[in-house]
Amino acid sequence: MCADTTETAESVDYKDTLNLPRTEFPMRAGLPKREPDWLARWDRIGVYERLRDRAGNRTPFTLHDGPPYANGHLHIGHALNKTIKDMIVRSHQMMGHDARYIPGWDCHGLPIEWKIEEKYRAKGMDKDKVDVVDFRQECRKFAEGWIDVQRDEFKRLGITGCWDKPYLTMDYRAERIIAEEFQKFLMTGTLYQGSKPVMWSPIEKTALAEAEVEYHDKESFTIWVKFRVASFDMPDVELSDEEASDEDREAVARSVAQAAQDFVGAHVVIWTTTPWTIPSNKAVVFGKDFAYGLYEVTDAPEESWVAKGDRFILADKLAEQTLTKARLEAGQWRRVRDVRPAQLRGMTLTHPLAGAEGSGGEWDQPRDFRAADFVTDEEGTGFVHCAPSHGMEEYELYRDLGMLGEVITYNVEDDGKFRDGLPFFGGTYILNRKGKEGDANTAVIDKLVEVGGLLARGKIKHSYPHSWRSKAPVIYRNTPQWFAAIDRPVGDGQDSYGTTIRERALRSIDELVKWTPQKGRNRLYSMIEARPDWVLSRQRAWGVPLTCFTKKGALPTDPDFLLKDEAVNARILEAFEAEGADAWYKPGAKERFLGNDHDPAEWDQVFDILDVWFDSGSTHAFVLRDREDGTEDGIADVYMEGTDQHRGWFHSSMLQACGTMGRAPYRNVVTHGFTLDEKGNKMSKSIGNTVAPDDVVKQYGADILRLWVAQADYTADQRIGPEILKGTADSYRRLRNTMRFLLGALSSFEEKDRVDPADMPELERWVLHRMAELDHKVRTGYAAFDFQGVTQALFNFATVELSAFYFDIRKDALYCDGDTPRRRAARTVLDLLFHRLTTWLAPVLVFTMEEVWLERFPGDDSSVHLQDIPATPADWRDEPLAAKWSKVRQARRVVTAALEVQRTDKVIGASLEAAPVVHVEDADTLEALKSVAFEDVCITSAIALTADPSPSEAYRLPDVPGLGVVFERAQGEKCQRCWKILPDVGTHAHPGVCGRCDAAVA
Template identity: 50%
Template sequence: MTDDYSKTLFLPKTDFPMRAGLPEKEPQIVARWQDMDLYRRLREDAAGREKFVLHDGPPYANGNIHIGHALNKVLKDVITRSFQMRGYDSNYVPGWDCHGLPIEWKIEEQYRARGLNKDEVPINEFRQECREFAAHWIAVQGEEFQRLGVVGDFKNPYTTMAFHAEARIAGELLKFATSGQLYRGSKPVMWSVVERTALAEAEVEYQDYESDTIWVKFRVANGSGDLSSASVVIWTTTPWTIPGNRAVAYSPRVAYGLYEVASAENDFGPQPGETLIFAQNLSADAAQKAKLTLNLIRSVSADELEAIQLSHPLKGLGGGYEFTVPMLPGDHVTDDAGTGFVHTAPSHGREDFDAWIDAAAALCAANIDTTIPFPVDDAGFYTKDAPGFGPDREGGAARVIDDNGKKGDANKAVIEALIAHDALFARGRLKHQYPHSWRSKKPVIFRNTPQWFVSMDKDLGDDTTLRSRALSAIDATRFVPSAGQTRLRAMIAERPDWVLSRQRAWGVPIAIFVSENGEILKDEAVNQRILDAFEAEGADAWFAEGARDRFLGSRANEPWTMVKDILDVWFDSGSTHAFTLEDRPDLKWPADVYLEGSDQHRGWFHSSLLESCGTRGRAPYNAVVTHGFTLDEQGRKMSKSLGNTVVPQDVMKQSGADILRLWVMTTDYWEDQRLGKTILQTNVDSYRKLRNTVRWMLGTLAHDAGDEVALADMPELERLMLHRLSELDALVRAGYDGFDFKRIAKSLLDFMNVELSAFYFDVRKDALYCEPQSSVKRKAALQTVRHLFECLVKWWAPMLPFTTEEAWLDRNPDAQSVHLTQFPEIPGEWRDAELAAKWQKIRQVRRVVTGALEIARAEKRIGSSLEAVVAVSVADAELAKLIETVDLAEIAITSGIELVVGDGPADAFRLDDAPGISAVVLRAEEKGLTRCARSWRWTNDIGSDPAFPDVSARDAVALHEFKKLHRL
């Protein structure tokens, strides 16, 4: 025994590897979870508990997952796991959005590659190919989500293309129809020429775009006095909308003036002597654009503007534009830019349309035709409602945008016509934010076209409207972060009616019949036949041969027309609460929480809110949590062209899913986050420290016999650690409740690194390794490590499911899964604030001692801290008395402490933030101490037991117990 005392120590012993090998280990754990059907086991264990439901916002089934998907699914998985481990039945049902243009495009591309024409293929054959495409990617993404560690009902997810889902979506639409909220109207909508369909605000993003800008003269047609020969000047960034002009808007709040051209240096435009009307704040800027000098004649009042009418600047072209152009007051008019007048084309803008409709009665009274024209068709060509630019134009109709999203010749044609009619004041170019299709990334246009809408402001019979219901629901919803509430509220308050119709093929049809005058057929029997067919055959039933007569039945001879438009896919996803939360008995309605990216304030959060408020009067969720977007390490948007994308599959292959999950847990996910090689390496380093702490606990617990020491009999240090567990338990539970994962992760990492590895474990290694097996201190320490392990592994389990599963099964080889356990219940008696306050002071003294030891080691006066005896001076007598109640030598890991009350010598070590405390390091051998051959502590009782002449008395007792235990 004296040859190798290390064999008598209780050193850590574990098979839990230091090197994680997560890329190899994690797929094995996923396979184990699937083999044991962990998801089903979780449901069985949670049977009868209160339900907690996070409803999954459906990703689109058209490609491999990206880093945004990974962030999103990890957050959802952490939430569902954390509630499951806190006593809820927290069931996660993944879902997919399957209809819509991106999938349709992919199939069209395949057709074009084979020389086929989509329009020559039966529609339901085309739809079946779309369905198969979506099914393929659902399977791929499902595997990728599970590889991230996500546990859910992947065997039975919800999809918007399931027959039952299509039937329910159609049924939700019919609720809007029968309640009178659905109507067919002609309004300007955002239109994608490239995709040949209307778009909702949620399907549009704003990108930099260079537009032609023009200043146009509208001559006064009926003015008197000095206004009779003047021109009102407007400014626009869409020259192609001039043929659609029907009015000019002004603001009573803006100061206007009548100006005379004093001089001009231009090839076209105003000449000396002409009179023009501008906002006074903008006249100088306008003059500069046209290379003019202007003289102010006088101010022009709002009453004068209201009284005049204008001539269209293209009057006489193609025999059109002979109508009067009225002046309309408008709240949207400012003198921030332009001329202070706004060109109003009700066919091409929401504000223009609203201003025209608001003025309709007065316009009719003035014998002005209020008909809104259709100047541009679905392919971006001018129609007959744009005389001189449409089919009557030599060479054919001009075009605003072509099939590739490029500018057509419309702007050029309009500008040339304005010059020819002496109506162009100036021209230029402007880079600005312009709406583009979210999918094609091509610019859109605003065009008047008949579409199906849901009214935001129709009285629903209970003194509410869809808008008022939605605003009330927002006020009743919890938002994390809270700014999301303000954002969504502003969107709902200002949004136009919801345009539901799309002119495509792959989706749920607007399954209604209409008369010639737009009346919707409201027949319960017809509706039920539609829904029954969709339930059995899917929405393809609407497009099948003979569908009209089948659904109308005895009314087939009546003049009802089938609507062939399909629904906005946001209506599909906005209806998922109906066919998932309501229809699945393992879920509940409303959901406890929806979680998605912040862009979904205008997307899924938005459409779900409107759909549910329109049919049920409230939101389908109680809380909304939003995350930001993932940028690269320089804060730039990730893109393939920049080569700065982080692919989650690559991260999992190189480092493991738990590394990716740790990044998610330690980032401010409520804001935009950053990710790259350096940040990933930081998380690898943090994970390595965490894993080594878990490994040390497992190794130490290999010697745990399960002994229990009463709390009152435990040393203070163990009671302090139990107090800290009590504090952390409250923090962890509050963090999971508040979806504040960074706070949890940071607190646990700090606790493990600073309070355990660098303090408690460091201090207790001597007792755990060297104390006799019968030692109460050692038993209490083992008991405490046992509690630490159980708490930490379970608290981390929702965040790091693979590592915690591996550790739990290493400790409990007969267990099923850590994820089938509950968070530990912490006894109230563990909380001891008074003890914690005392040890805060003790650790302040310890900091000074360890600081002195570090310098002594650096100066090579000592090697190990056990080679030192430290003289500690404490000026505060009360603090000195407190220090005497503990073994400071043990706590500071030295072989002795000499405590004196006083200031200490001038050359003693001190810390600025620990006044009145100093330390001087002495060598233990200089104090007459000898090193123990077993524990390496320097003591004055070496050889006190003749049986073991080279060890301390404490270690001799341990050796006698060891001999007896092993019968040596």
């Protein structure tokens, strides 16, 4: 029924006739307060479990969780790591997989043990006097407490997974399988006991693996030490009896005599940054191809430790800097003669402490003197002092020479103290109990000064290995340890990937695994290619023991040294399944496991524990292979951790799996970088630049933290801080506005309102085309773990192409049209957008997309996380249409820029006041603009399109040639309903409205 025509336009309020958006979706998210409710809801309806129950024939996809350590609150690196994992799992689930995620924890090892020891020390208790089973139980309780804390913190970040049944390395079943995996190394001959230098923590009294070490700057003493040439006996020239004349022989004799006169009493000088190793010196080595010279002091200052006439043998390349360290100036020495490597071989050296009063002859034997490949002339003196008990290169040199028995010492005890019987230095410590510099270095330096054995001394700041856990420096120390041989054939050697662990690992890296980023391949390959045998043993108590027995009186090289008995192994595993690894330490354990098959008096039980990296490296066996929700082949689709895990979990898992099942336990390895502050600095509590996940969640909500992860290139190092988080929150608010518009415009949308794509206007079909393009990008991006690419594409689409373009154009039709085909087509497209945007973004913004979904589809069992990304018809793609609308959008950009100038100059207040003239030179572009409602596209009341050349006053954009805009005002009256200025306003039944609005009101 028409309105009363007696009413004036000004007296009619048409607001109630508009299709204004209706939604209760708030612009202020309130995430910190609201997110816990969604978490509780997911728990209540069992989202993860329901997805598993209805998996059907979906292809399984398993991301195997690298276990965090159960000993403290989460840091921002944990949040980065777990969020990336969650996005991988959720995105694959929504792309049609049965995506499983079993969170886990690393529970054994030194950090937990250290905490319990600290508690004992505070009470004045001696850990070694506590029953080992009681001690282990305390460690277990400590880990259990932190697992509960970390589980809640992870869940608060929106991480999905099997939280009710995680895997723990300290579960009895897990300890049983870890022991079983170790027994495979035992039975295949891969396990052996050896004595060699390993990285040793004096503070923690245990061997460490490379993965347990981190490098920090350390200030060390540096000394230049003199080894006296005691004798020389080598001819300069070798002559056969047949060809040598008497004169030749006399010349050689004179040459040898002269060399002896020159060399004997001179000193070979070595340089070292570990003075404490000098008491364990057994040799000096030189470079076989270096140029050496004999240098004599011609003048010496009083403050120097050298005297006029002193002679030193040095590498020519390093002589000047060495003598300068001795406080000599240029002109205070001269080069006497060449010293050829062949002549060096004829020398015998004495230790600087040889003959020292009170030494008891400890260092009186001549030192071995020979060439070695590891000597360099880049620093030092050109000579290297060898203490094979404390250096791997020296150890390997004398091992290959068959001389280890002559050069190995046992001067340093497990706490870093020199043995009590060592002259001069017994009882001194390399490090004190706080991990700082002990008194051993000073004692050695002072003694060398006393006996005249020092040429110079100083200090140097250099990168030095420290224990990852205690943060104290480590040393190299020769101790008996258990190793896995990575170059020894494993079992019968019948394996397509190689016969040794190293061969299998290297082939797996290249043939079986995909690396993201690719440089991860090179990193792990080079590490495994060059690594030594794996040190499996630790001298601690909290962990899975090396479940093996050794023959009393036998040598490690004897074939019967290790007991290999399947029946014994089975009894051990049965006990571990029922009682955990504590069974190994209970009274009577040896007799129980050996049973009646072996005499306990003939066997020793090993009490070292396994490297915790063996524990975590074995997780594929008790998570992927052993659980019902594992994988059929015991192999994960993805391992994802930080780049430090190339020497950690990626590495140990590769070695362990190649030793037991012959190949890598993963198909993909994804690596993320470290977290830094906003300035790119490493985070440190002492500096105060850390960002705690809990603080971010309390201020912004977990979705903002997740969005920060998704928007960054996680393959590089990540920066985070207040300004970065503020920018992330601003980006989030723009997206939230897009979703709010969708919800408002879709209120009361029903299936009967749907329009077939073929019947849609071009603008809607262009949006369908963009959805098809994005669907492909989203799926390929998620499959490639490219969350930054997916997020950037979606946010750009939502804010630029939707909010600033499509929504901006279609607001008029959505609000002002009646039940027109155009409005129904627009709402159909919005519905299609809704289902795609919510599912595309759900793996990233888990809380917000749930909120958006429930706003439209409330219900007790409703959740976006129970949905898949909808299939997108291929025929939505329309490249010719997209090319046409690219021209339309480009032209629109020129028009809107021209109108913005008028708005800035206060000529107009809104674009609907304009009816510009657009001059278009290109015929195809002009045809394209004429074929669409270009005035609607530009949000003007009218627009004129012409092929006439642009006048000089026309507005142009430099990057859009051939198109100019001349501003003109719109003619007519302002429609009181749609606000367009049109000539027909006021000529219809309803006062003050245009024809379109008159029909809509009617």
